[in-house]
Amino acid sequence: MDGTDEAGxxxxxxxxxxxxxxxxxxRRTADELEAFRAFEDRVRAIDAETTTARGGSTVSVAAVRSQPTSGLRRVRQAYxxxxxxxxxxxxxxxxxxxxxxxGEFSPDIASALTDGTNFNERCRQATLSAASEAQSSRELLVGALDSERESLQEVTEELRPVIEEVADLAARSYAEESFGSLDAYRARLHVLEEHCDDVAAGRQASLFEQRRARWLPSSAPDIACYVYQAEAFDYPVMSTVAELTExxxxxxxxxxxxMARCRP
Structure with a gap:
């Protein structure tokens, strides 16, 4: 571990x-994606139900307020x-x-699956459609998370040598250095700061592209706020660059x- 790790x-x-x-x-998103795929497969294996009154006439779903039917119980078990x-x-x-x-589907579908009516064809199709949409949103999220992981890897590789060099420069004593050497150090530090600026600009561009994807819930403005909400930071790259620049x-x-104390 280098000397900067203690400061995060x-x-x-x-x-x-x-x-x-x-x-x-x-990993969690991929688990949920597979779970919704399995749920959809199980629902497809459940036949739609109809409620038949005496004499063979079909009774409307709204007229039935009994215990959940076999189809609804099977859907619940599958879920x-x-x-x-x-x-x-x-x-x-x-x-x-x-x-x-x-939360995952809608209040209407939740009501249809839990209000004691039967699992009719309309309810079956709505459930299958909702399960498909849940999969699509998680497929998009998996892709966004893969992009974020790649972005972090690239940034880490770019910043690692800068972090190590700055740590080395911070540990030096400059009291006995010549003016020329000090001027060279100063120039190098300017280069390192410009590199940090470039990394920050690249990260901002990456976040902007992620916002354009519009796969996140409205409460999360971008991937960083969504993924790092449980951490002590929202923007790990930007905060790292800011601290390193300082x-x-x-x-x-x-x-x-x-240099001010040293004669050229």
């Missing part, structure tokens, strides 16, 4: 925690053993069956003070 700047600090968060969210059985369900959601249906400026000020 090094590649084993904030950026590493961010990468762990991305991988965790990606609970797939969607509600992902490893992280209790930790992240801990919803009831009805609450989960309302450190560069501090070292440069030290070099410039030495």
């Amino acid at each position: 700047v090094g590649t084993d600090g904030r950026l590493r925690r961010a990468m762990t968060a991305v991988r965790r969210e990606r 609970e053993t797939t969607v509600m059985s992902v490893p992280h369900y209790v930790e992240e959601y801990d919803d009831t069956y009805v609450e989960s249906l309302q 450190r560069i400026r501090t070292v440069r000020a030290t070099v410039e003070r030495a």
Whole structure:
């Protein structure tokens, strides 16, 4: 570990925690995607029901207020053993069956599946459509998380040598250096700061592209706020770059003070 890790700047600090968060969210999203696929498959295997009155006439669904039919019970069992059985369900959601249906599908579908009516064809198709939409949103999220992971990897590779060089420069004593050497150090620190600016600009562009994808819920403005909401930071790259830039400026000020005391 380098000396900057204690301050949360090094590649084993904030950026590493961010990468762990991305991988965790990606794994959970993939688990949910597979769960909704399995749920859809099970629902397709459940036949639609009709309610028949005496004499063979079909009774409207609204007229039936009995216990859940076999079809509705099978749907619930399918949902609970797939969607509600992902490893992280209790930790992240801990919803009831009805609450989960309302959040994942819609209040109307939740009502149709839990109000005691039968599992008719209209309800069956609506459930299948909602399950398909849930899969599509998670497929988009998996892609966005893969992009975020790649972005973090690239940034970490770009910043690692800068972090190490700045740590080395910060540990130096400049009292006995010549004016020419000090001027060279100052120039190098300017180059390192410009590199940080380039990394920040690239990251901003990446976040802008992610916003354009519009796959996130309206409450989350971008991938960073969505993935890192449980962390002490929202924007790990930008905060790391800002802290590193401040450190560069501090070292440069030290070099410039030495230059002021040194004769050319």
